[in-house]
Amino acid sequence: EAGVAQSPRYKIIEKRQSVAFWCNPISGHATLYWYQQILGQGPKLLIQFQNNGVVDDSQLPKDRFSAERLKGVDSTLKIQPAKLEDSAVYLCASSSWTAGYTFGSGTRLTVV
Amino acid sequence: SQQGEEDPQALSIQEGENATMNCSYKTSINNLQWYRQNSGRGLVHLILIRSNEREKHSGRLRVTLDTSKKSSSLLITASRAADTASYFCATDDSNYQLIWGAGTKLIIKP
Numbered sequence A: 001e002a003g004v005a006q007s008p009r010y011k012i013i014e015k016r017q018s019v020a021f022w023c024n025p026i027s028g029h030a031t032l033y034w035y036q037q038i039l040g041q042g043p044k045l046l047i048q049f050q051n052n053g054v055v056d057d058s059q060l061p062k063d064r065f066s067a068e069r070l071k072g073v074d075s076t077l078k079i080q081p082a083k084l085e086d087s088a089v090y091l092c093a094s095s096s097w098t099a100g101y102t103f104g105s106g107t108r109l110t111v112v
Numbered sequence B: 001s002q003q004g005e006e007d008p009q010a011l012s013i014q015e016g017e018n019a020t021m022n023c024s025y026k027t028s029i030n031n032l033q034w035y036r037q038n039s040g041r042g043l044v045h046l047i048l049i050r051s052n053e054r055e056k057h058s059g060r061l062r063v064t065l066d067t068s069k070k071s072s073s074l075l076i077t078a079s080r081a082a083d084t085a086s087y088f089c090a091t092d093d094s095n096y097q098l099i100w101g102a103g104t105k106l107i108i109k110p
Helices: none
Strands: A005-007 A010-013 A019-024 A031-037 A044-050 A053-056 A065-068 A075-079 A088-096 A100-103 A107-111 B005-007 B010-014 B019-024 B031-037 B043-050 B055-058 B061-066 B071-076 B085-092 B098-100 B104-109
Touching: A005 A088, A010 A019, A019 A031, A019 A088, A019 A107, A031 A075, A044 A065, A044 A075, A044 B098, A075 A088, A100 B031, A100 B043, B005 B085, B010 B019, B019 B104, B031 B061, B031 B071, B043 B055, B043 B061, B043 B071, B071 B085
Parallel strands: A010 A107, B010 B104
Antiparallel strands: A005 A019, A019 A075, A031 A044, A031 A088, A044 A053, A065 A075, A088 A100, A088 A107, B005 B019, B019 B071, B031 B043, B031 B085, B055 B061, B061 B071, B085 B098, B085 B104
C-alpha cells in the first residue's frame, strides 16, 4: 500500500510571497488532515476534511491560509501571504475507520 | 490546542538501557496513540491503546494507560541507536481528531 504523498519536501520563500503544498492520501481514506508542526512542538491541526467537506478548520488562520479537497482525494494547502512565523513542517495525514492514521513525510517551509 | 504533555522533554540513555516516557492528558479519550518522529521526517505510528485497555505490547514497546490518572507511559526496552527520535503521544477524541503533546526527545548513546 502506498503511503501519503506530499510535495514539495522543502520550500524556501520570502515573506509576503505565496506557497502551496500538495497531498495525496492513501487510496480509500475518507479523512484527510493538515497539521502545522513548529520546531520543538507537537503537530497542530489546521484543517480536517471528511471526503471533500470540512469537518474542522477552527485553528486555520483563514486570513492567509486556505485548503481544498475538491474531489475528495488530493488536497492542497495554500498560504498567501506568508509570514516569518509560518516557518514549520506541514504534515498531511489520512485515516479510515479501520486503518488508523498515516502521515506523509511533510513539507518543510522556511520563510525568510 | 495541546492536550498531551510528555515528560521528560528530553532523555539521554546508553544503548541497551530501557527508556520510559510519560504522557498526561486532560479530557476523556477514545484512545491514546504513540508516534515516533525522526529528525526531518514524518510521524510513524507506533502503538494505539484504547480507553478500556490498560497495557499493550508491540515488540520492544510496552504502553500502559491509566484513565483514572489520565496518563500513559511508553517503555522501550533494550534501546538501540536507531531508537533515537522524538516520541509524541496523541489522544483521539470523539471527532477522530488527534491532539498532541510537545514530545520527548530521546537520544541513545552508543
